[in-house]
Amino acid sequence: MGIRERLSGNEAAATAMRQINPDVVAAYPITPSTEIPQYFSTFVANGSVDSDFVAVESEHSAMSACIGAEAAGARAMTATSANGLSLMWEMIYIASSLRLPIVLSLVNRAVSGPLNIHNDHSDAMGVRDSGWIMLFSENNQEAYDNTLMAHRIAEHKDVRLPLMICQDGFITSHSIENIELVEDDKVKEFVGEYHPEHYLLNKEEPIAVGPLDVQSYLFEHKAQQAEAMINAKKVILEVAEDFEKMTGRKYGFFEEYKLDDAEVAIVCMNSTAGTTKFVVDNLREKGIKAGLLKLRVFRPFPVDEVAKALSHLKAMAILDKASSLNAAGGALYEDVLSAMYVNNIHVPAVNYVYGIGGRDTKADEIEQVYNDLLEIVKTGNIDNPYRYFGLRREAK
Amino acid sequence: MAYNLKEVVANKPSRFTSGHRMCAGCGAPPAARMIMRALKPEDHAVVAGATGCMEVSTFIYPYTAWTDSFIHTAFECAGATISGVEAAYHSMKKQGKLPQDGETKFIAFGGDGGTYDIGLQSLSGAMERRHDITYVCYDNGAYMNTGIQRSSATPKFADTTTSPAGKVIPGKAQPRKDLAKIMVGHHIPYVAQTIGYMNFKDLYEKAEKAIYTEGPAFLNVLAPCPRGWGYPTDMLMQINKLAVETCYWPLYEVVDGEYKITYKPAKKLPVEEFLKPQKRFRHMFKPGNEWMIEEFQKLVDERWQELLDLEEITNRNQ
Numbered sequence: 001m002g003i004r005e006r007l008s009g010n011e012a013a014a015t016a017m018r019q020i021n022p023d024v025v026a027a028y029p030i031t032p033s034t035e036i037p038q039y040f041s042t043f044v045a046n047g048s049v050d051s052d053f054v055a056v057e058s059e060h061s062a063m064s065a066c067i068g069a070e071a072a073g074a075r076a077m078t079a080t081s082a083n084g085l086s087l088m089w090e091m092i093y094i095a096s097s098l099r100l101p102i103v104l105s106l107v108n109r110a111v112s113g114p115l116n117i118h119n120d121h122s123d124a125m126g127v128r129d130s131g132w133i134m135l136f137s138e139n140n141q142e143a144y145d146n147t148l149m150a151h152r153i154a155e156h157k158d159v160r161l162p163l164m165i166c167q168d169g170f171i172t173s174h175s176i177e178n179i180e181l182v183e184d185d186k187v188k189e190f191v192g193e194y195h196p197e198h199y200l201l202n203k204e205e206p207i208a209v210g211p212l213d214v215q216s217y218l219f220e221h222k223a224q225q226a227e228a229m230i231n232a233k234k235v236i237l238e239v240a241e242d243f244e245k246m247t248g249r250k251y252g253f254f255e256e257y258k259l260d261d262a263e264v265a266i267v268c269m270n271s272t273a274g275t276t277k278f279v280v281d282n283l284r285e286k287g288i289k290a291g292l293l294k295l296r297v298f299r300p301f302p303v304d305e306v307a308k309a310l311s312h313l314k315a316m317a318i319l320d321k322a323s324s325l326n327a328a329g330g331a332l333y334e335d336v337l338s339a340m341y342v343n344n345i346h347v348p349a350v351n352y353v354y355g356i357g358g359r360d361t362k363a364d365e366i367e368q369v370y371n372d373l374l375e376i377v378k379t380g381n382i383d384n385p386y387r388y389f390g391l392r393r394e395a396k
Numbered sequence: 397m398a399y400n401l402k403e404v405v406a407n408k409p410s411r412f413t414s415g416h417r418m419c420a421g422c423g424a425p426p427a428a429r430m431i432m433r434a435l436k437p438e439d440h441a442v443v444a445g446a447t448g449c450m451e452v453s454t455f456i457y458p459y460t461a462w463t464d465s466f467i468h469t470a471f472e473c474a475g476a477t478i479s480g481v482e483a484a485y486h487s488m489k490k491q492g493k494l495p496q497d498g499e500t501k502f503i504a505f506g507g508d509g510g511t512y513d514i515g516l517q518s519l520s521g522a523m524e525r526r527h528d529i530t531y532v533c534y535d536n537g538a539y540m541n542t543g544i545q546r547s548s549a550t551p552k553f554a555d556t557t558t559s560p561a562g563k564v565i566p567g568k569a570q571p572r573k574d575l576a577k578i579m580v581g582h583h584i585p586y587v588a589q590t591i592g593y594m595n596f597k598d599l600y601e602k603a604e605k606a607i608y609t610e611g612p613a614f615l616n617v618l619a620p621c622p623r624g625w626g627y628p629t630d631m632l633m634q635i636n637k638l639a640v641e642t643c644y645w646p647l648y649e650v651v652d653g654e655y656k657i658t659y660k661p662a663k664k665l666p667v668e669e670f671l672k673p674q675k676r677f678r679h680m681f682k683p684g685n686e687w688m689i690e691e692f693q694k695l696v697d698e699r700w701q702e703l704l705d706l707e708e709i710t711n712r713n714q
Contacts, residue, residue, distance in 0.1 A: 023484055023487040023491070024480065024483045024484050024487055052486050052487040054480065054483045054525065056479070057517060057518070057521030057524070058521070060473060060476070060518070061517075061521055062476075064470070064477045064480065064518065065477065065479050065480030065483065066480060067467075067477060067480060068467060068480025068482075068483075068484070069481065069483055069484035069487075070480075070484075071467050071481070072442065072484035073484060073488065073493075073494075074484035074487060076480065091473070094470060098469075200442045200481060201440075201484065201485055201488065201494060201500060202465075203440035203465075203495075203498065203500065206462075206464050206466075207466075208460035208462060208466040209467040210455075210468035210469055211468070212452045213457045214456065217457050
C-alpha cells in the first residue's frame with residue numbers, strides 16, 4: 001500500500017507528472033518552479049515518459065503551446081511561478097475561455113517588483129478570477145495528491161476548465177519531507193485516458209477554436225464558464241472520494257483542524273497551515289479553544305461550506321499571504337467575509353497580511369494572532385481589521 | 397508537372413471559403429486561398445491565426461471560412477500556438493493515439509504586426525525549436541486591423557496614423573525591417589518571399605515547398621491593403637506587379653541557406669511607379685520632396701544589390 005519516499009515539493013509535483021505521462025509539457029525556467037521542468041526533461045531524455053517536452057522561449061509561449069496542444073487533443077501540462085505566471089496572464093484567461101483542461105503546477109512566489117524570488121501568494125491572487133480551478137497544498141504530499149486528482153476534475157464533462165495546483169515556493173518546493181507515493185499503474189488507472197469530444201487533430205471533424213466572439217455571444221460563453229466553475233464543486237468532492245478509496249487520504253474543500261469546538265480560529269492556505277496546527281496544539285494544551293480552517297479549494301470558492309464551518313466562532317483571523325493594495329482587505333479575507341455575509345452569519349473577523357516576499361512566518365506570530373482574537377472576544381473591540389504580522393515597522 | 401492556374405483551381409477546391417469579411421482589394425485572402433490550395437487534397441491541416449485582420453474577418457462566431465481545423469489564441473503567439481499543436485501531433489502519433497494514415501500539416505498566418513513586432517519572439521522560438529510548421533506572414537506594412545498604425549514592416553516615408561506625414565516629420569522616419577533575413581539567420585530549411593503575381597505561380601510553388609519541406613519554413617507574402625495604402629480596390633494585382641517589377645518586393649527563396657532569386661525583372665522599373673498610385677506616399681510627390689523619392693530608390697537599389705550578392709555568395713561553391 002503506497003511507496004514510502006523522501007521528496008521535495010518540486011520532486012513530488014514532477015513525480016506526479018511522470019506518472020500521469022501527459023502528451024505534451026511546455027515550460028520555461030523560473031525560480032522556484034524550475035526544477036519541475038528540469039526533472040521532467042530528464043524523464044523525457046531517459047524515455048520514462050511518452051511526452052514531448054517543448055522548451056519554449058517564454059512563459060507566454062509555454063501557455064500558448066499548452067493551449068495549442070490541449071486544443072489539438074493532447075494532455076498538456078506546465079509549471080511556473082510569479083512573473084512567469086504574470087507573463088502568461090493573457091493566455092491564462094484564453095485557456096479557460098477555450099475550456100481546455102490544462103494542468104499547471106504553480107510554485108508560489110512574490111510577483112515583482114521589486115524583484116524577490118521568495119514565497120508569497122501574490123502570483124496566485126493575480127489570476128484568482130481567471131476561470132482556473134485553484135487547489136492549494138500544505139506540504140509535498142498534498143502537492144502530489146492534488147496533482148493526481150487534477151485531470152479527473154479538469155477534464156470532467158461538466159467542468160472542462162484548466163486547473164492549477166499551488167504550493168509554497170522554497171518552503172515546500174525545496175524542502176524534503178516524507179511522502180507516500182501511489183504505484184505507477186494505480187495512478188495510470190486512476191487518472192485514466194483523455195478522450196476529448198472535439199479536437200483539432202480529428203481530421204474527420206475539423207473544428208475552429210478561438211473565434212472573434214462579439215456582443216451577441218461573449219456574455220453567454222462567460223456564463224457557461226461560470227456555470228462550469230459551479231459544477232466543479234461536485235466533481236472535486238467525487239474525485240476526492242475515489243482518491244480516498246485508493247489511498248486512504250481524505251480531501252475536501254478544506255481541512256478543519258480542531259475547528260468544531262473552537263472559539264477562535266485562523267483561516268489560511270498552503271504551508272502556513274502546518275505552522276498553525278503546531279500553535280493550535282500548544283494552545284489546546286493550555287485550554288484555549290483554538291482551531292484552523294485550511295482552505296484547499298480556493299477556486300471554486302466554497303461559499304456556503306466555509307461560512308457554515310466558521311459560523312460557531314467567537315472571532316476569527318483570515319491570513320493573506322498577498323497584499324491586495326486596495327485600502328480594503330486581502331483576497332481571502334474578502335471572500336470569507338462575503339461568504340459569511342450572504343449566509344447571514346456574523347463572526348468578528350480580522351485580516352492579517354503576512355509572509356510577503358518570503359518573510360519567515362513564525363509560530364509565536366501565529367500565537368499572537370490567537371491572542372489578538374481572544375482579546376477581541378473579551379472586549380468586543382476590533383479597532384482596525386486590516387493588520388500585519390511579521391512586518392518590522394507598523395505601516396501608517 | 398508545370399503549373400497551370402486553371403488546373404489548380406479546377407482540381408483543388410478552395411479550403412478558404414467565400415463569405416469572409418476581408419475588404420475588397422485586399423491582398424491577403426487571395427494569398428491565403430492559394431497557400432491552402434498548395435496542400436495535397438488528402439492531407440488535413442491545422443491553421444493557426446494571429447489576431448489581426450485575417451483572423452477577425454474569417455472566424456466570427458459561429459462562422460468560419462476555414463475548412464481545415466483552425467485555432468486563434470492571441471496576437472503575439474501564433475508561432476507558439478502552432479508549436480503546441482505540432483508537438484501534440486508528434487507525441488500522439490508516436491504513441492499510436494492518432495490514425496497512422498494521412499498527414500496533417502501545420503500552417504500559421506500572421507500579419508506584419510503579429511509577426512515582425514509583437515510576435516517576433518514567439519516566431520523565433522518556434523523556428524529555433526525546429527517544429528515541422530509553415531509560418532506565413534501576410535505583410536501589409538502596418539497595423540491595418542486597428543486602423544493603419546506603423547509597424548517595423550512599414551516602409552520609410554509612409555504616412556500612417558502613428559507616423560503621419562506632418563509639417564516637420566515626413567511620414568515614417570525609418571526603413572523597414574528585413575524579416576526574411578532574420579528567418580534565414582535561424583538556419584531553417586526554407587525561407588521565401590513571394591506575392592500573388594503571374595497567375596500566382598510563384599506563390600503557389602513556394603507554398604507547396606514550404607508546406608512539404610520537413611522542418612520549419614517561413615513565407616513572407618506582400619499583401620497590399622487598399623485602406624492603408626490608398627489605392628483603388630480594383631488595382632490590387634497591378635500594385636502587386638509594380639512591387640515586383642520595381643524590385644521593391646523581390647521574389648526569392650533560401651533553401652538550406654542558398655539564395656535563389658526566383659524572378660529578375662528584365663527592366664527594373666523606377667520605384668516611383670510603385671509609390672505613385674498609393675495615397676500613403678502622396679506627400680513624396682509634392683514639389684521640393686524629390687529627395688524622398690531619390691532616397692527611397694536608393695534603399696530599394698541597395699537591398700536589391702545585397703540580394704544579388706547573397707545569391708552569388710551562397711551559390712559560389714556549386
